[in-house]
Amino acid sequence: MTLKIYYLLSKTLTVVFLSLFVLINIAFSQEIFRFNKIGLKDGLPSGTAPLSFTQDNIGFIWFPVLGGVVKYDGYEFQTYNTFIGVNDTVFYPEIFYVFEDNNKDLWAAGKNILGKYNRKKDCFYFYKIKDESTQSSLPSVYCVQEGKNGMFWLSTDDMGLFSFDTNSKKFQQFNHALNNTNSINSDTLSDIVIDDSGELWISFFTKGLCKYEKEKDKFIRFSSNEMSSYNIVSDSIHALCKDNKGSIWIAFKNRVIAELNPVNNDIKYFYITGENINPSAIITTIFVDNNDLVWIGTYREGVILFNKETNNFIGIKRDDMISENDINYAYSIFQDKTGLIWIGDLEALHTYSKNSQVFINYSDDEFFNKMINNAGIQDIKSVNKKDIWLATTNGLYKWQINTNSFDHYLKDNNPNRDPKQFGSNSVSNIFFDNKGNLWAATFSGLYKFDTTSMSYLNFKHNPNDSFTMGPDGPDNIYEDKFAVIWVSTDNTIDKYDNGNKTFKHYNIATVRSFFEDSDGILWACSGSRGIYKYNREKDIFEEFYDERSFRGFSMITEDDNKNLWAASFYSGINYFDENSFKFQSFSIESGLPSGFVNNLIKDNSGMLWLTNRLGISRFDPERKQFKNFGEPEGLKIKDFLTTSVYKSPDGRIFMGGKNGMVSFYPAPLNQITPNVIFTDLKIHDISVIPSDTSVLKSNINVTEEIELSYSDNSLTFEYCALDFKDPLKNKYSFKLEGFENEWSQFSNLRTAHYTNLNPGEYIFRVKGTNDDGVFNEQGTSLKILILPPWWKTWWFTVIWIISLALLFGLTIRFITARRYKKKLDKIRQQQAIEKERLRISNDMHDEVGS
Missing domain, CATH: 2.60.40.10 (Immunoglobulins)
Structure with a gap:
């Protein structure tokens, strides 16, 4: 349902269009909105300003453009700019509205025209609303609603209401009568909608609202006039829509929307106010999606969203700094069968899906980067919902999310340094044990940090004491379910004895991470060899390594079916079969953009998330399929650091890199089967x-x-x-x-x-x-x-065989006849000779006798 914005605007406005994905981060009911923009560079026809959308039963998206109708399949736009009339006459239409009826027929309406699409012939045929030869002005249809028994209702901007009987193919006009209070309020309509009982509701730009009771052929008026039987707050109404629960939503010119109960005519008003909103913005359209979120389109002020549950409004509007990327004129809003929201803008379409993956890039946050001094984030952990701890190349940070403040724990060379400080600026790995102590791996040793008292213990390698931590470390820290602390160095795995404050060494080099599976088995990943399984009974690590296909692993995890998956620096993600001791690699040939994988984590739905040199990938262990995310999907970080990944209790995933951090809630899968x-x-x-x-x-x-x-x-x-x-x-x-x-x-x-x-x-x-x-x-x-x-056809073969047989028969007959004739001639010749002999004999006999 749309406000009538004439296409003449396209002649006076110049807009820059991009086909890149646009990220608009808005905290609205814990939801972040990310829109995809489709512009001229994507093939969108010039002059596009869709006043309506529809999706046909096959699945195509249709919308009107300047001089026709467009069909869109997700890749290409096909424009229909000629309609066919009686005697195959051709008409070049102005179309403002498209819709599909209950019989799955597609229709297009516009200036004095109602067109019907012939799917088999792939063309439109049309009906003229008025005889152009006898009319000085012609109706322009901006909305069509389907009523009962094949009746269409057509809203025009200055010639009243029309009905069209699809059975008789006849139009009927309803006009305002000056002295008839039962007539329509005005001939200048803004919108129409049909409620669940089949009653028609009509709004007007300056004359309020009315309901048409077809049985009585009577229009019931709603007005701001106190004398009106049904009073409304304003007579300036720009749009209507019906939600899934049967309520009629009313969008006034500005500042207010309303929800009307069509059964008892009760109206509840909601006054527009909130963040990033201009309440004076002119409203063009209103729409309620499948999740009861109210979308309000405006003229040059983007989109306003209303959450009825929280009674909150928030605006998604143009930003002068990036106006080429944002929603500007929201002429129409539509939701397709998959739940995707479509917004018609001037020479642009915008789409939004709740299933779109949204990344928050902290590299774009100047305050965040200033607070951590643009340090590389080497590890991320948390022990509660309020604080995120960051191990960086510039010390340790505690980020207090609620207040967006940072505590910084940095190296201090002063012997009498503050106990909050510790001995290295670079913190490579951190871990919280079951008592809440923070363990930190640094270049100057291992630290056990009491976050309450701000005191710590420092563990370093002593070459003269074999019970101290191994040399060249630590690299990674882990606590298993038996409360045993495990520490890796460049040359060993060390098990910490908390009672004796000593370490036991296992000669396994370059372990990058530890993982404990659902059966309590501890696994370790070596960056220079294979993976290791800890045998608790024998107190040894068993190695799984294939020299013929060197892997070099960074992290390991377990899917929902208890299958083990290991991330490799060289061969993507690997399924490990413990029974056969074999690895199966899923890498570039399976759709991963890079074989280098240095982070791996499972989300709450069972999907595996990993980082590679080109971005982030999601792996479905059931389907064995990758989905890759990079710059086109709004990701700003590529250089992720090894084992810098964390999943918070609410399912949010954090990943750190050389130039910042990214976080995201894994989006639900798009489960709609496409046609x-x-x-x-x-x-x-x-x-x-x-x-x-x-x-x-x-x-x-x-x-x-x-x-x-x-x-x-x-x-x-x-x-x-x-x-x-x-x-x-x-x-x-x-x-x-x-x-x-x-x-x-x-x-x-x-x-x-x-x-x-x-x-x-x-x-x-x-x-x-x-x-x-x-x-x-x-x-x-x-x-x-x-x-x-x-x-080569069968009939030619048959004819050829018959002809050949006939020819053969004729040939045989000819030869036989010829032979017979020769034989007959020979017999006749012999008979002639014999006859001649007989004659000669008789003649000789006669001569002798005489």
Whole structure:
């Protein structure tokens, strides 16, 4: 539902557009909003200012643009700028509203036009609302609502209300009558909506609200006039919408919205005020999403969000410093079938998903970096919800989140130094034991730090005492469930005896981390060899190492099925089978952007998160699939430091690097199975246009079978999965039955090309995934019959065989007849000779007798 903002604005405004992801961090009910912007560089048609959106039953997104309608599949925009009328007349429409009815027919409405989409022919046919030859002014339709029994209701900006009977194809006009209080309030409508009982509600820019009772053919008025039967706070209403619970939401011109109960006409008002909000902003649209969050679009002031549960408003508006990236004009707001929010801006679309992964980059926080002196963050830990402890190259910091303050514990060379200080500026690793003591690994030894008394113990290597900590360390610290402290150095693993304050050494080098699995087994990862399992009965570490495929491990963890996974500096993430003592690597060939992995942690949903040289990756141990995050997804840090990862009790993950830190709550997986459809068919690299005379009789996305000639044997199939959250990460696999037996590897490619196909029957099948790897196993398919040339058809073969047989028969007959004739001629010749002999004999006999 939208305020009428004319397209003339596009001629007077100049805006810079980017197709990069935009991060807008807003603390709103513990939610951070991250929007994806789709602009001109992504192929969006110039002049776009969508006043409405709809999603058809197949899954395409449709919206109006200057001079037509656009269909979007997540990759490409197809514009329909001609409509077809009676006698195949062509019309160039101005469209303001698109929608799909209950019969799954798509409609487009605009200036004096109501168009219906023919999916098979892939074109629009139209009905004229008024006879242009007899009208001085024509209605412009900005909203259409579907009522009962095939009745459409059309809202116009200055010619009242229209109805359209889809059965009779007739329009009826409802106008304001000056002396009739039962007529419509005004001819200048702002919006319409139909409630759950089928009643039509109509708002006006300056004349309030009314409800149409069709049974009585009567309009019930709501007005700010005290004499009105139903009183409202203002007569200036710009938009309406209905939520999932049946309430009607009213957006006044500015400052206030309201929730109306259409059953008893009760109205509750909410006055707009809050952070980052201009209450005087002109409201263009209002929408309530599936989670009951109210979205309010404004003119040049972005979007305002209202949480009814907390009664809080917050604004998402343009920032003059980055105005090319932010929401500016929010003309329309829509939610598709997957829950994705769409916002129509001037020459831009914005999308938002609750499932989008949002990263908070502390490298962008000037205050944070100033407090830690731009130090590299080598480890992160916490013992409560209030404090985060940071081990850095510039000492130890306690970050008190609630007050956003920092306590800094730094080296002090003064012998009489403050007990809060300790002996090294670089802290490589920290750990809290079960008594709340903080253990810190530094260049000057191991520290046990009492965070209450601010006192500490220091453990160093003494070459003359074998019971002190090993040399060249410590590197990593861990406490197992038996309250045993384990410390790694460059050359040993050391077990600390708290009673004797001594260390026992195990000659295992370069251990980067420890991990205790769900069965209480302690594991250690060596950066120069394999992984080690601690045998408590024998008090030894057992090594798992394959010299033929050197791994070099950084961290190890366990998935929800108790499978062990180890991160390698060289071979990605490795599944370790303890029974076979073998590693299975998942690295670059499996979709990981880099084989170097130096952090690994499991989130609360069972997904594994890891860092590599190009960013952060999420690994699904069930599907064996990676999803990678980098700069396009809003990540600003690449140089992560080894074992600098931590998961807080509420599931938030922190990862540290050379130039700061990033934190995030793992987003839930996008579990919506995408619809996979065909978008184009090319023969010899030329797209086939559907028509009665074409080999493609209907639109390719509704075609099940095609028949081709033998010369049409070079085919290109184009397809897509209609999931718009992050379409560039949707993946596809295909095969051509009758030509190949195996499915292709999943990839981002959306085309499949085949050449020189032999005549025969084929079935092209394709299946696709969404951005989180959830795939449509059934996919879609197209049956192809390539006819043989006429000389290879069965009927030609039959005719050829019959002809050959006939020729053979005729030849045999000819030869037989010829032989018979020769034989007959010979017999006749013999008979003639015999007759001649007989004549001669008779003549001789007569002569002798005489």
